[in-house]
Amino acid sequence: MPDSNKSKKELLDELTLLKSRIAQLDQKTTSAKTGYFDWTRKYQFFESFIDELIEPLIVIDTNYQVKYANKAACQISGSDFSFCNQKNIPCHKLLFRSDIKCDEAGQSCLLTKVIQGGRHATIDYTVKLENGETIIYEILGSPIWEKDGSVLGMVATIRDVTQHRTDQKMLESGHDFLELRVQERMSELIDLNQALRQEIRERQETEQRLRWSKEQAELIYELSPCAIFTVNSERYVTSWNKKAEEISGYSVEEIKGRKCLIFCSQPCRLFSTDTEKPIINFECTLLTKDGRKLVITKNSDVLRDPSGKIIGGIESFEDVTQQKKMDMMLRAERDKIQGMIAATRQGLHILNSNYEIEFQNDFLKKIFGDQIGSKCYEVYKQRSEPCVNCRMHSVIQNNQIEHADEDIIFSGKHYSQSYAPFKDTDGQTKCLILLRDITVEKANRAKTLRTAQLASIGELAAGVAHEINNPINGIINYAQIVMDDTVADDPRNILLRRLINEGERVADIVSKLLAFARQSDDEKDSFEEIAIRNTLENSLSLFQHQFLKDGIMTTITIPPDIPLLRVHPHQLQQVFVNLLSNAKHALNDRYKGPDPDKLLEITARLICAHERNQVKITFTDHGTGIPQQNINMVFNPFYSTKKPGEGTGLGLSISQGIIQSFQGQMSIESEFGKFTQVIIELPVPAN
Numbered sequence: 001m002p003d004s005n006k007s008k009k010e011l012l013d014e015l016t017l018l019k020s021r022i023a024q025l026d027q028k029t030t031s032a033k034t035g036y037f038d039w040t041r042k043y044q045f046f047e048s049f050i051d052e053l054i055e056p057l058i059v060i061d062t063n064y065q066v067k068y069a070n071k072a073a074c075q076i077s078g079s080d081f082s083f084c085n086q087k088n089i090p091c092h093k094l095l096f097r098s099d100i101k102c103d104e105a106g107q108s109c110l111l112t113k114v115i116q117g118g119r120h121a122t123i124d125y126t127v128k129l130e131n132g133e134t135i136i137y138e139i140l141g142s143p144i145w146e147k148d149g150s151v152l153g154m155v156a157t158i159r160d161v162t163q164h165r166t167d168q169k170m171l172e173s174g175h176d177f178l179e180l181r182v183q184e185r186m187s188e189l190i191d192l193n194q195a196l197r198q199e200i201r202e203r204q205e206t207e208q209r210l211r212w213s214k215e216q217a218e219l220i221y222e223l224s225p226c227a228i229f230t231v232n233s234e235r236y237v238t239s240w241n242k243k244a245e246e247i248s249g250y251s252v253e254e255i256k257g258r259k260c261l262i263f264c265s266q267p268c269r270l271f272s273t274d275t276e277k278p279i280i281n282f283e284c285t286l287l288t289k290d291g292r293k294l295v296i297t298k299n300s301d302v303l304r305d306p307s308g309k310i311i312g313g314i315e316s317f318e319d320v321t322q323q324k325k326m327d328m329m330l331r332a333e334r335d336k337i338q339g340m341i342a343a344t345r346q347g348l349h350i351l352n353s354n355y356e357i358e359f360q361n362d363f364l365k366k367i368f369g370d371q372i373g374s375k376c377y378e379v380y381k382q383r384s385e386p387c388v389n390c391r392m393h394s395v396i397q398n399n400q401i402e403h404a405d406e407d408i409i410f411s412g413k414h415y416s417q418s419y420a421p422f423k424d425t426d427g428q429t430k431c432l433i434l435l436r437d438i439t440v441e442k443a444n445r446a447k448t449l450r451t452a453q454l455a456s457i458g459e460l461a462a463g464v465a466h467e468i469n470n471p472i473n474g475i476i477n478y479a480q481i482v483m484d485d486t487v488a489d490d491p492r493n494i495l496l497r498r499l500i501n502e503g504e505r506v507a508d509i510v511s512k513l514l515a516f517a518r519q520s521d522d523e524k525d526s527f528e529e530i531a532i533r534n535t536l537e538n539s540l541s542l543f544q545h546q547f548l549k550d551g552i553m554t555t556i557t558i559p560p561d562i563p564l565l566r567v568h569p570h571q572l573q574q575v576f577v578n579l580l581s582n583a584k585h586a587l588n589d590r591y592k593g594p595d596p597d598k599l600l601e602i603t604a605r606l607i608c609a610h611e612r613n614q615v616k617i618t619f620t621d622h623g624t625g626i627p628q629q630n631i632n633m634v635f636n637p638f639y640s641t642k643k644p645g646e647g648t649g650l651g652l653s654i655s656q657g658i659i660q661s662f663q664g665q666m667s668i669e670s671e672f673g674k675f676t677q678v679i680i681e682l683p684v685p686a687n
Contacts, residue, residue, distance in 0.1 A: 091111070226243060228315070381408075472507050527567060531564055550584065553598060563684050603618045659680055
């Protein structure tokens with residue numbers, strides 16, 4: 001088997017050496033001396049030399065016939081030497097035991113390549129053995145030339161390169177793998193290089209920004225409107241800006257390198273472990289260069305190196321001496337104004353142009369609660385939107401003081417309103433509102449007015465009663481005289497009796513009207529123990545004719561065991577008259593004519609409330625009712641649900657005052673469009 005590790009160049013070199021030796025042999029012999037014997041000896045030597053070569057060697061003519069094959073060539077073909085040297089054996093038969101040419105079998109033909117190329121050529125020939133193995137032969141062919149330059153054939157050497165090709169593939173695969181790894185590594189290095197370049201650019205940009213920030217910080221430090229300085233861990237001043245120079249009087253040359261105790265004698269809180277950092281708005285005193293003491297507010301914090309070690313501190317301070325003086329003056333003026341407002345017992349609100357309450361004093365806080373930030377129309381009027389004619393905007397627009405004609409009613413109390421514009425410190429024109437409680441004043445005015453009205457009605461009623469009493473008494477007397485002159489079975493007696501009864505009824509009504517008109521609050525009209533039924537019937541008698549005419553039905557339910565009550569009889573009758581009048585208006589508003597539901601129910605019963613016996617009197621009419629939002633306002637003076645000219649708005653207010661003077665209570669329940677119920681609870685006098 002030939003050495004498969006020899007290269008093509010080594011094989012060609014051996015072939016060249018062989019030709020050189022043959023040439024040397026030719027030169028040593030001459031045609032005159034040699035003869036036939038010398039040529040035979042030379043040929044044998046040459047043949048012996050070729051046969052002993054370890055490289056397979058064959059000579060092939062242009063007709064693909066093997067002219068010579070050495071022993072190594074016979075061994076590679078698997079034939080004996082005698083077979084190899086038979087005449088006219090095709091090269092493909094000798095080498096590959098194939099009856100067809102290589103190119104017809106799908107292999108490359110070396111002879112064809114050498115003849116066509118006229119130079120050395122090499123091919124790989126693959127042979128598959130019966131055991132399944134594959135052998136690769138590398139065949140090297142060189143042309144054999146005739147003297148005239150034509151090709152006689154070729155000399156071919158053969159070697160087994162199966163392992164070499166396997167190793168070559170492995171090397172190529174390894175080379176490809178290494179090349180891929182190199183490319184990958186190269187790509188990584190390129191990416192790293194780009195990243196490094198980007199990082200360098202970013203660092204350069206960062207350094208540039210840091211330099212710019214440093215310059216800006218130094219500029220801000222120097223031009224800051226706040227005094228700033230720094231100290232090291234030993235409290236020696238290391239920097240000092242212009243504002244610090246301006247406030248303290250010390251220049252940077254005078255203060256730098258000296259301890260900060262030169263201008264601040266208080267114990268240092270900055271490096272104290274007991275003080276939380278940073279220190280914000282710490283107030284202390286500063287001693288200036290000219291000996292003045294200033295009040296300053298100071299902010300400070302420690303400075304640390306990159307490892308976190310404290311290397312110093314930074315502090316800023318502001319001169320608040322004048323501000324402290326102004327604050328003291330403002331507080332004194334504020335306390336003075338608040339004292340004046342508190343002494344007047346008036347409420348104070350400040351409104352901005354957006355209807356928001358910005359300030360309220362304690363007087364209004366007790367009434368409305370804390371309403372800072374609320375809208376005025378929500379607090380005053382319980383509205384969801386501003387009033388149509390806003391007094392506050394009118395005051396701001398006209399820039400003059402105004403007084404509202406309408407009172408604010410809250411929790412049963414009346415408050416008058418005064419509006420005054422002013423310009424606040426923020427430059428906005430705002431409105432100051434003064435609220436004064438006029439509930440008692442208004443009630444006294446109402447009581448005086450009602451008393452005057454009752455006095456006028458009393459005088460009129462007394463005059464009318466006297467004018468009516470005289471003719472009525474004459475009519476009754478004349479009718480009695482006529483009846484006395486007639487016989488018992490005279491038909492005229494029925495008419496005369498009817499005339500006398502009606503006259504007496506008129507006289508009785510006039511008498512009760514006169515009694516109602518004479519009521520007063522004088523102490524001489526003392527309380528009496530009365531029966532509720534009697535007072536109620538006397539009150540109903542004044543409305544009996546009107547109820548009958550309007551179709552109003554009345555039911556009265558008063559048990560006989562209801563105890564007597566100790567009250568002012570005329571005042572209680574006044575309460576009943578007011579309630580009957582209100583019920584009549586409500587029923588007539590809902591029902592314009594007679595109706596089965598046009599009903600007034602009056603009941604009385606004995607109950608136990610508040611650990612004592614009381615008589616509960618209820619007036620229930622099935623009239624128009626009262627809207628729920630107006631229930632809490634019906635007892636307010638001058639508030640009325642009746643049409644203008646039909647009521648004064650004083651009836652329920654005065655009635656409630658009368659019941660309260662009897663140590664009783666008066667309340668209202670109603671559902672709009674269905675009913676109204678007035679409840680009176682009067683205490684039963686103790687035995």
